[in-house]
Amino acid sequence: MTGSVTNMERPGQKLGLLMCIALVMGNMIGSGVFLLPAALAPLGWNAVIGWGVTIGGTLCLALVLARLARLLPGGTGPFTYAAEAFGPGVGFIVAWSFWISCWTANAALAVAATSNLSIIFPGLADEGQTPALIAIGFIWLFTAINLLGVRKAGGAQVLTWALKLLPLLGAVVVAVWVLGSGSVTPPALANAAPVSLGNIGSAATLTLFALLGFESALAVGDRVKDPEKTVPRATMIGAVATGIIYLLSCTTVTMLLPVETVQASNAPYATFFATLVSPAAGQLVALFAAIAALGALNGFVLLVGEIPRDMAQKRQLPSLMARENRFGAPLWSLLLASSLATLVVYANYSRGLAGLFNFMVLVTTSTAIIFYMAAALAALKFERQRRIAASPRFAALTLTGFIYSCWAFYGAGIEASLWSLAMTATGLPIYFAMRRSTPARCEEAPIA
Template sequence: MCVALVVGNMIGSGVFMLPASLAPYGWNAVFAWLITIGGAMCLALVFARLAQAFPRAGGPFAYTEEAFGRPAGFLVAWSYWISVWVANAAIAIASVSYASVFVPALAKTPGLAALVTVAVVWAVTAINCVGARAAGWTQLLTTVLKLLPLAAVAGLAGLILLRKGPAAIAPFEPSALSAGGVTAAAALTLWALLGVESATIPAEQVDRPQRTIPRATLLGAAFTGLVYLLVSSGVLLLTPVAVLQTSNAPLADFVAFHGGGDLRLVLAAFASISALGALNGWVLLQGELPAAMARDGVFPAWMAKTSANGTPVRAHLLSSALVTILVLANYAKSLADAFTFMALLSTASSLFAYLFCSLAVLKLGREGRMPLSPGLAIVAGVAAIYSAWTFYGAGWSVTFWGLVLLAAGAPLYVWMRHVGRRSSESVE
């Protein structure tokens, strides 16, 4: 289930929607994928080693607090929580976007699409409120289902290459490559690989976390990177840019363009299911993370309250309410445009956690609080540089809104410090 959580959260909407967002970048996007997969594997090793040394619930927050104290821990917890519920908005939009293949009104009527997206969010929230095991089995089933269409797309790409040869591939023009193009594309490709840390969040509900979480993290990241490289690059290089740029269902349109016929409908159905599976895994995190923070006194205590089956229902309800507001606030945009904006915003918010956790390995290792080999030090350093570089690539608009959301947590931090001081004074 841990591997399914990592793979299911990483393979969600990205592989099915990103070809449309990446279409303008051409071969820049292929190089961006290679860099992103390398960066993601460095991050996977960072989280694997941190999970071995500190098998605490809360993942990025727990590791950052260990290294840099409570203020930095709060910053990471707040930004990561934002990235999770913003990601859920993007993933739910992706699911509805592929459903528009069957219900064209969803693509033509933004208000209807927004309402259906909100309904999907709350349906998955209800599943997670039943309990983590129910969410785990749902994740396992949808992860298996989502791999079937990806295998079909990769197989079709291979057949096209065998039948038409190199002539089928978009021509490689070195003059079209640019550092800016690769950087901008890499900010989008990282969205597809967010979730490498997924198994570290619900550590208290994982059997033998010191062994299970690192293995699931590394295996899940490597497998997902390979899938993305084969599928996304194949679609990008074998489909005209004009077909992808305007598509709400790029993989389905790739199949249709190459004569897939009714297979387009089958692929669209599986793509929608895939996004639902990823949404299920991320909704699990959007409840577990703030609940863990509340138990540590970082977030308000009422968010730590659980139901009889141990589910943080209050945290789930608050997070899904924020997702609802975000979706409705962007309902006027097309499905593809809304997805791209939210994907970048979620990525930018996640990068705070990735940067701090990479630096945490170096600090904790230097202090002798966890093993730090020369190889791990190099990997952590590369992961930190990669995180900072991708943050730059997200663009100023997304960075601005990310900083606004980050600043919104300042009053909560001040209030929680005040509550903490009052509690300590009453004990004295």
């Protein structure tokens, strides 16, 4: 851990409000919204309702996490909140599951970037090792950027955040234009699924992946300037802004193209622009969608390094995970997480881009939900203890967020849920081994 305290306290290595908002929105606006129309199109109006349910549930959870960030500023949120409420053992399991969701998300994002580039380079759509190797190359490119320090990663996040907003907002502008001119009539949803609770649940689970990342700022709280104010603001601003953009943009794509066209597309936004504007516009949007996935990849690479580093400093993981390079970056944590993401991509390349992406979406979503459930329960406990200002409205919103999390976990399906639980359970031997080696220190480790 040589030099870790100095690097943590160095002002130049801290994230401000703009970078935190870019981290939140950049991690939320990744691959999901650009690829999900293909899965949502057959659900028709269920998808619109599902977006509403997901955005509402996510905002409830964002409010809960923002309140927790004010109570417990700094530290790593996935560990801090659960450990403060339920002890270091629960904190470890929650942080471990959240860390898994981050590096599996990295695998999905790298695949998504390659999938969008297949519109420009059709050879990438073929099954085989080449697309997998390109995706792996993206993982290690952004690992190298993050190894240069958190400020370098934050600067890259601001740049990609601005670029990825263009196709999302552009889709809404195109929709207003074509509907206003009368040049396009929305196709009838003849082949879409009827509205039902089950179909809405499927849509809500799929859309949750696109909204993962609203917790990103609080996951790196000790790397933020004035975290007590900055983290809650960034969390709420990012979640609200992204939710509104998603609802308008994704609904536009699914409603203005035939269901069969969207469902068969590797890059639905590119298909939307190619059909309604021009083929050249479609290729440009495919490039921007790839940039969006890469921007989110950059943000999640930052998270997968920070979480093990913080846990190692609390003696929950071996001290090797806390070692930093001369730029203050957690060297071995980043290398481990990127190696695991690489193995996932390469071991599953035979599924093809679409199959691999869908598999990683479900595993990532169901694993991340564990943190959301724990945070909601922690907030309810703190409110009962009067550590958080008690109010019936906040309690109702917290309970709503918890119920939504449970529903989304169930909606992910039995296979993904079992995968997430099994992967989370792999952390138990590590926790008990660390506890046996330094029992007193594990119990007395600082929480925030």
